[in-house]
Every structure is written in C-alpha cells, then in structure tokens.
Amino acid sequence: MAHEHKLAIFRGTLKFKSNIAKIWGVFVFLSIVTIIEVALGIIKPEFLTETRFLAMKLLNWVFIILTLVKAYYITWDFMHMRDEKSGLRRAVVWTGVFLICYLILILLIEGDYIFEVYKNNFIKFDF
Amino acid sequence: MDTTVAKTGTEGKTWGGGNRPLNASYGKLMMWFFIVSDALTFSGFIAAYGFSRFKFIDAWPIADEVFTHVPFLHGVPAPMYYVAFMTFILIFSSVTMVLAVDAGHKMQQRKVIWYMFFTIIGGAIFVGSQAWEWATFIKGDYGxxxxxxxxxxxxxxxxxxxxxxxxxxxxxxxxxxxxxxxxxxxxxxxxxxxxxxxxxxxxxxxxxxxxxxxxxxxxxxxxxxxxxxxxxxxxxxxxxxxxxxGANLRHNEYGHPLFADFFFFITGFHGFHVLTGVLINIIIFFNVVIGTYERRGSYEMVEKVGLYWHFVDLVWVFVFTFFYLV
Incomplete structure (x- = not known):
C-alpha cells in the first residue's frame, strides 16, 4: 500500500510537507469558504442581491461557484481523486457534469415556462 | 491444467488479466460506480426542486425565515447558524475520516480506531441535528x-x-x-x-x-x-x-407545500445516507478494533467506506447551498 500522494494544491502554489498537513490545510480552506458563504447568507450585501447575471442574483452565483470549489476540494483531496489516474477522474467527473448540466438546463427552462403560463395566461392561481 | 489452457499471448499486457484497470482496485472502482449513480440520483432530486422553485418563483418561501432556530435559544431568531454548525460537523467528520484512511495506509491501527471513532461521533451529531431540525420544522412557530x-x-x-x-x-x-x-x-x-x-x-x-x-x-x-x-x-x-x-406533506405554514415536500424528501434521503454511513462506519470500526485489516495487511476497506462518507459530505455541501443559501 505504498501510496504516494500529490501534496500540492492551488495548481502547485501551495505545497504541503506531508499528507496529514495537506488534509488540515484543505480543511482550513473549506472552513474559510463555508464561513464566507454563511456570512454572505446572513448579511446579503445589497450590491450582490441587486445585480443580476443570466436571470440570477449575483449572490446566488457566488454561492454556487463557492459550492463547486468546495466540491472540487472534497473530491480531489478527501476522496483522493488527485492521486487517481486521469482516466478515472474523467470518467467520474465528465459523466456527472454532462448529465447534470443537461438535466438542470432542461428542467429550469421548463419550470420558468410554466411560471410564465400561470402568470400571463388564463390559468390563474389567485384565490 | 497447463496443457488444457490456451495461452493467449497477452499475459502481462493491459488486457491480459492480472491488471487493475485505471490502477484502482475492484472494490474502489465499484464504489466509484455507486457514487456516480448516487450523485445522479441526488442531482435529479435537486433539479426537480429547482424546477418547482422556478415554477413558483414569485411565491417560494425564504429559507432565512424558515430555519431560524438554534437549540436552547428559544425565540432568538438566528438564521443559518445551526445549519452552518451542522455543515462544520460534517466537514470535520470528513477530515477525521481521511485521517483514518491516511493512518490506515501507514498501518497504524490505534490511530485508525480513534479517527474512525470521531468520524462516527460526528455523523451521529449530524443525524441528531437533522432530526431536531425536522422536529422544529414540523412543529412550526407562528402558524x-x-x-x-x-x-x-x-x-x-x-x-x-x-x-x-x-x-x-x-x-x-x-x-x-x-x-x-x-x-x-x-x-x-x-x-x-x-x-x-x-x-x-x-x-x-x-x-x-x-x-x-x-x-x-x-x-x-x-x-x-x-x-x-x-x-x-x-x-x-x-x-x-x-x-x-407547522409543516407536513400537505400543508406548510411557511409557504408553498412543495417546499416542505422537497425539504423532507431531499434532507430525508440525505439523512438516510448519513445514517447508513454511520452504520457502515461502525461495522468497519469494529473490524479495525478486532484487527481484521491488520491481519489482512491492508486497510483498503477503510478507504472504501471513506469514499462513501466523503460523498455524503459532498451531497450535503450542495443541499446546504440549494436549500439554505440560494
């Protein structure tokens, strides 16, 4: 079981001396990201809730991107994806990414369409 | 036997057998298969939640107003804090799990036992918190x-x-x-x-x-x-x-009943995963204690159950975002 671990994160800018040091480093990073998320969720800064990008509040984009960052580090360092062969990495990640993006895209468009039907057409939910 | 088995001439080559595809053992690869399919199940649920939310986008409850309770702080509105605590518990139990895996690679039985123990405790705290969260949500507050x-x-x-x-x-x-x-x-x-x-x-x-x-x-x-x-x-x-x-599957004092339905279903399904994760962790924990993996010479089972446990943590990261933040 002589595993060798890749000990650098952030594209090699941060190198750890041992695997245990890397685990704690990733934990600190994940905690910081979570604290930022919670703080933003409580404060809800005006400039982030006012501005919209692609029909969604900027704040929600920040949340989703931070979530994906967290997901990356959990998979790569806690689930040891960083040490696996690139073939395994791609098989897992791309299968998920393609299917999930497709599903989300199609369901959200459909949901928005039904919302418009309720809002602008004769079917009303107003009692 | 040697005379009856035809040699294919591929021994030692990639497809000749005895090789491990993608350099991962059978058990780990099967765990990855399971994780990918389970990830697709969860994304199906969360996408369905997104669908219903977009369908009633002008009338969806605000999570900040729904989950405002912290145990022992009656009547103090504290949105987010308790869920944040739960998130930390789960991330931390993920850390102890990965430390257990690391100790397993080094064949340090005592360390594996302690780290597995902390992981189980973390999982139990999380499941308990979720039960409390459910109870508060079902009870409601204003009516x-x-x-x-x-x-x-x-x-x-x-x-x-x-x-x-x-x-x-x-x-x-x-x-x-x-x-x-x-x-x-x-x-x-x-x-x-x-x-x-x-x-x-x-x-x-x-x-x-x-x-x-x-x-x-x-x-x-x-x-x-x-x-x-x-x-x-x-x-x-x-x-x-x-x-x-309060809230149940038909009525929800906080707003649209679908919000309650999805809340119960998605956090319930996730909580069930945590529960099974804790149970599997307990089984592996006792196997470590009685020295099964020490005799086997490999702690790979700890690594496999670790993969499952991190996956549960990973799902919670998404549930947290889409139920409580966005």
Whole structure:
C-alpha cells in the first residue's frame, strides 16, 4: 500500500510537507469558504442581491461557484481523486457534469415556462 | 491444467488479466460506480426542486425565515447558524475520516480506531441535528391560515413583526363531536385538529385592528406582499379556509407545500445516507478494533467506506447551498 500522494494544491502554489498537513490545510480552506458563504447568507450585501447575471442574483452565483470549489476540494483531496489516474477522474467527473448540466438546463427552462403560463395566461392561481 | 489452457499471448499486457484497470482496485472502482449513480440520483432530486422553485418563483418561501432556530435559544431568531454548525460537523467528520484512511495506509491501527471513532461521533451529531431540525420544522412557530386555493396567509402587526396565532385568537365556546367508527364510515378519519379553529382565528383577527395579512407572493422589492387592513379583512373573510400549524406533506405554514415536500424528501434521503454511513462506519470500526485489516495487511476497506462518507459530505455541501443559501 505504498501510496504516494500529490501534496500540492492551488495548481502547485501551495505545497504541503506531508499528507496529514495537506488534509488540515484543505480543511482550513473549506472552513474559510463555508464561513464566507454563511456570512454572505446572513448579511446579503445589497450590491450582490441587486445585480443580476443570466436571470440570477449575483449572490446566488457566488454561492454556487463557492459550492463547486468546495466540491472540487472534497473530491480531489478527501476522496483522493488527485492521486487517481486521469482516466478515472474523467470518467467520474465528465459523466456527472454532462448529465447534470443537461438535466438542470432542461428542467429550469421548463419550470420558468410554466411560471410564465400561470402568470400571463388564463390559468390563474389567485384565490 | 497447463496443457488444457490456451495461452493467449497477452499475459502481462493491459488486457491480459492480472491488471487493475485505471490502477484502482475492484472494490474502489465499484464504489466509484455507486457514487456516480448516487450523485445522479441526488442531482435529479435537486433539479426537480429547482424546477418547482422556478415554477413558483414569485411565491417560494425564504429559507432565512424558515430555519431560524438554534437549540436552547428559544425565540432568538438566528438564521443559518445551526445549519452552518451542522455543515462544520460534517466537514470535520470528513477530515477525521481521511485521517483514518491516511493512518490506515501507514498501518497504524490505534490511530485508525480513534479517527474512525470521531468520524462516527460526528455523523451521529449530524443525524441528531437533522432530526431536531425536522422536529422544529414540523412543529412550526407562528402558524398561518390557508386559503381555499391552498395559499398561505401569515399575520403581521402594523410594525411588520410576525404575530403568532396564539397571541390574538379568541377562545370561542365550541362543542366537537369526536368521530368514532360506529357512527359512520369507518375509513373516514377526522381532519387534524389545530390548537385554534379557523373561526377562532378569524374572530381574533377581526377584533384586533392592528393586524395585517401577508401573502406568499413577492412584491416588486422581492419581499412578501403585505396587504392593507381592508384588503386583509376581505382576504380572510372571502378566501380563508383552515388553520395551518407547522409543516407536513400537505400543508406548510411557511409557504408553498412543495417546499416542505422537497425539504423532507431531499434532507430525508440525505439523512438516510448519513445514517447508513454511520452504520457502515461502525461495522468497519469494529473490524479495525478486532484487527481484521491488520491481519489482512491492508486497510483498503477503510478507504472504501471513506469514499462513501466523503460523498455524503459532498451531497450535503450542495443541499446546504440549494436549500439554505440560494
């Protein structure tokens, strides 16, 4: 079981001396990201809730991107994806990414369409 | 036997057998298969949640107003803090799990035992917190009135503070016949009896001039619409139908019932994963204690259950974002 671990994160800018040091480093990073998320969720800064990008509040984009960052580090360092062969990495990640993006895209468009039907057409939910 | 087995000439080559595809053992690869399919299941649920939310985008409950409770802090509105705590517990139990895997690679039995133990404790705290969260959500806090169309009306005073039903409802003298099997169709059950009947809430509302009704629809500022006193009275008199306290699969005092449905289903399914994760962790824990993997010479089972445990953590990261933050 002589595993060798890749000990650098952030594209090699941060190198750890041992695997245990890397685990704690990733934990600190994940905690910081979570604290930022919670703080933003409580404060809800005006400039982030006012501005919209692609029909969604900027704040929600920040949340989703931070979530994906967290997901990356959990998979790569806690689930040891960083040490696996690139073939395994791609098989897992791309299968998920393609299917999930497709599903989300199609369901959200459909949901928005039904919302418009309720809002602008004769079917009303107003009692 | 040697003479009957045809040599293919591929021994030692990639497809000749004895090789490990993708350099991962059979068990680990199968765990990855399971994780990918389970990830697709969860994303199906979360995408369905997104669909329903987009369908009722102008009337979806705000999570900040729903999950405001922290144990032992009664009546102190503290949105997010408890879920944040739960998130930390789960991330931390992931850390102890990965430390257990690391100790396993180095064949340090005692360390694996301790780290597995902390992981199990973390998982148990998380499941317990989720049970508490469910109980609080089911119990509800302010109470509301549901209209004939299934929409929720909540009560505010003129300063914009929420008012609980108990604060203004009048106690009316009522007699209630309890439905028993011998008096009618046996399979017809009584509807749930709420603390206050609709008539009592209505009488109390009409008697208190400073009460207003808030609908679940958002106004232009993205806040739920507050009606004027005249509109509120008209709404209660014309449309009101029943009292809702707390949330269940049919009624939800916080807003759209689908919100409660998805909350119960997705966090329930995730909580079930955590529960099974804790159980599998306990099994592996005892295997480590009795030295099974020490004799086997490999702690790979710890690594495999670790993969599952991190996956549970990973799903929670997404559930946290889409239920509590976005």
């Amino acid at each position: 509301a009135v549901e209209t004939k169309g299934g929409k929720i009306l909540q009560f505010l005073d003129t300063d914009g503070n929420r008012v609980a039903l108990a604060e203004f409802s009048e106690k009316l003298p009522t007699t209630r016949d309890i439905h028993v099997e011998q008096n009618g169709v046996w399979y017809e059950a009584e509807p749930t009896v709420t603390t206050y009947s609709y008539e009592e809430v209505k009488a109390g509302f009409l008697a208190n001039e400073n009460l207003l009704v808030r609908t679940q629809y958002y106004d232009d500022n993205g806040e739920p619409t507050v009606l004027t006193r005249e509109e509120s009275v008209a709404k209660i008199l014309n449309d009101g139908k029943l009292v809702v306290e």
